[in-house]
Amino acid sequence: MTSRPAAASRSRRASRRRACAGLLFVLPAVCFTLVFFVVPLGMTIWMSLNDWPLLQKPHFVGLANYASLLHDDSFWSSLLFTVEYTLAVTPPLFLVAFGLALLVQRRAPLVGIFRTAYFLPVVIGMAVASLLWVWLLNDQVGVISDVLMKLRIVDEPLQWLDTTQSALAAIVVMVLWKASGFIMVLLLVGIQAIPEELGEAARIDGASWSQRLYHITLPLLRRTFALALVISIIGSFLAFEQFFILSHGGPRNSTISVVYRIYREAFTAFHLGYASAMSVILLAILVSLSVLQLWLLREQDA
Amino acid sequence: MDANLGAGIPARLGRAASRPRKRWLPSVLFYGVAAGLAGLFVLPVLWSLLTSLMPAAEASSSPPTYWPSRLTLENYVRLANTGDGILHYVWNSSAVAALTVSWTVILSTLAGYGFSRFRFPGRSLLFVGILATLMIPFQSILTPLFVLLRTLHLQNTLTGLALVYTTFQLPFSVFMMRNAFDVVPLELEEAAMVDGCTPGKLLVRIMLPLVSPGVVTVALFAFFNSWNELLAALILQTDAEKFTLPVMLLNARSGSLGSINWGVMQAGISVGMLPCAVLFLLLQRYYISGLIAGAVKS
Numbered sequence: 001m002t003s004r005p006a007a008a009s010r011s012r013r014a015s016r017r018r019a020c021a022g023l024l025f026v027l028p029a030v031c032f033t034l035v036f037f038v039v040p041l042g043m044t045i046w047m048s049l050n051d052w053p054l055l056q057k058p059h060f061v062g063l064a065n066y067a068s069l070l071h072d073d074s075f076w077s078s079l080l081f082t083v084e085y086t087l088a089v090t091p092p093l094f095l096v097a098f099g100l101a102l103l104v105q106r107r108a109p110l111v112g113i114f115r116t117a118y119f120l121p122v123v124i125g126m127a128v129a130s131l132l133w134v135w136l137l138n139d140q141v142g143v144i145s146d147v148l149m150k151l152r153i154v155d156e157p158l159q160w161l162d163t164t165q166s167a168l169a170a171i172v173v174m175v176l177w178k179a180s181g182f183i184m185v186l187l188l189v190g191i192q193a194i195p196e197e198l199g200e201a202a203r204i205d206g207a208s209w210s211q212r213l214y215h216i217t218l219p220l221l222r223r224t225f226a227l228a229l230v231i232s233i234i235g236s237f238l239a240f241e242q243f244f245i246l247s248h249g250g251p252r253n254s255t256i257s258v259v260y261r262i263y264r265e266a267f268t269a270f271h272l273g274y275a276s277a278m279s280v281i282l283l284a285i286l287v288s289l290s291v292l293q294l295w296l297l298r299e300q301d302a
Numbered sequence: 303m304d305a306n307l308g309a310g311i312p313a314r315l316g317r318a319a320s321r322p323r324k325r326w327l328p329s330v331l332f333y334g335v336a337a338g339l340a341g342l343f344v345l346p347v348l349w350s351l352l353t354s355l356m357p358a359a360e361a362s363s364s365p366p367t368y369w370p371s372r373l374t375l376e377n378y379v380r381l382a383n384t385g386d387g388i389l390h391y392v393w394n395s396s397a398v399a400a401l402t403v404s405w406t407v408i409l410s411t412l413a414g415y416g417f418s419r420f421r422f423p424g425r426s427l428l429f430v431g432i433l434a435t436l437m438i439p440f441q442s443i444l445t446p447l448f449v450l451l452r453t454l455h456l457q458n459t460l461t462g463l464a465l466v467y468t469t470f471q472l473p474f475s476v477f478m479m480r481n482a483f484d485v486v487p488l489e490l491e492e493a494a495m496v497d498g499c500t501p502g503k504l505l506v507r508i509m510l511p512l513v514s515p516g517v518v519t520v521a522l523f524a525f526f527n528s529w530n531e532l533l534a535a536l537i538l539q540t541d542a543e544k545f546t547l548p549v550m551l552l553n554a555r556s557g558s559l560g561s562i563n564w565g566v567m568q569a570g571i572s573v574g575m576l577p578c579a580v581l582f583l584l585l586q587r588y589y590i591s592g593l594i595a596g597a598v599k600s
Contacts, residue, residue: 033472039446043443120343125526127531272445287438
């Protein structure tokens, strides 16, 4: 028979042992995050305060990188272009995705196959997808020009890289193909969370399809839309492959996104410190967007 | 084709069945529009696949050839002789993906179990800390990652790339796995513990089978993200021998590995697309459930 204090101390020892075991279980993941995330994050800030060439020794320059960044048109124009791209791609993306979601939200034979088809491009990598569209959009061998000409929509092959607008339009079309399915799934989840009785009751009261859409579906989807919007905007801000591969930043360097600009500064010009200062600005933007997202989620829970 | 996309989405019941179908026109319209759109989304993929099987001259013809005179694997053979040969890069990409998937699964299963079942000082801080990584995508800390991996002599190694990929898979994966463990009833574990099972044995023998859907989801996302990733691979792998498939295809396109034609390009693109398409078609319910959980994380 054990006395009471002995039992208590044994259970304390057991709970300490369990706490140790718990720590051991999470330790590997924590170490990875420390070494390959927290350390580089700290380094970004430190590097942004240094002149950091690839081969020579770095030296501390204080805020000099930020000072030159203020007058660096190529950076601000890349930021502006990223905003333009976001503004150009987001409305059509949501329009198409919402249309698709409405189309396949019903229960009918084959609907699952249609959903799968619309979603398929999402799982193909952006790099490979961009290479695919280089070919689709090519003026000589590309299918798109040829089909448009056969349908007499255009008279000659598309020279989509001639102007900034047409290059941007081509990339928007490509992203619509690639990402609509993703937004569609997010919206579908929202649509199917709407109690069906609401629509049914309105229908019995004589509300038309468009009235039900405007007065029931859309208002109830507000938060789903807001959430999908933030996710999509963050994605647009990180856009790289489509500009790097599809438009090469052209024509005349007019389609260079922020990430592309940072890439060039760091890995073509090898100004690692300066590129880090740019990264810090991008970081600040992304964190604010994420905070917005969290705030929207909090609203949803409340 | 599997028709279960949206298996993770609660199904609507009833409406179609409860109403008699008298009006056939809307139905024809629906199927026409839906199938036409499906064509727009799927045809580019199938088209590339078909072109990869055309004789070289037809694959590069202008205007494009819509129906090949015969099917051939010659583009794939050419691709096998480009640079170090496509198989070399497929091997690199597969090795990185295999490392990323196994590390991600092991680390996130351990961490998910730890966060779900044990109380220890700093638990919520560490959990929130790992999740907060989601806010900062790797694109924004690439420059220091490059410097760090060079310092650690991990640049130009497949291991180094996999370490980076694994780290950025962790927030989503740990979150998924913790949720998976959270729904397993405590009684199961208590019973096993009374039988004298150690935490490690308990995890492998009893818990792991119960959380296997979570493991599949986590593994699937780790695979897709590592197989498809370009930017980090572009920066960290400067040695042509260590290129992953997307980097190699990019170089093949710009001709730095010798001149190349459109048919061979489509063969390369097909090799890049097919594993993803097939895995998705087979395992889409896991993929979609992960997507939804990831999007509405809290």
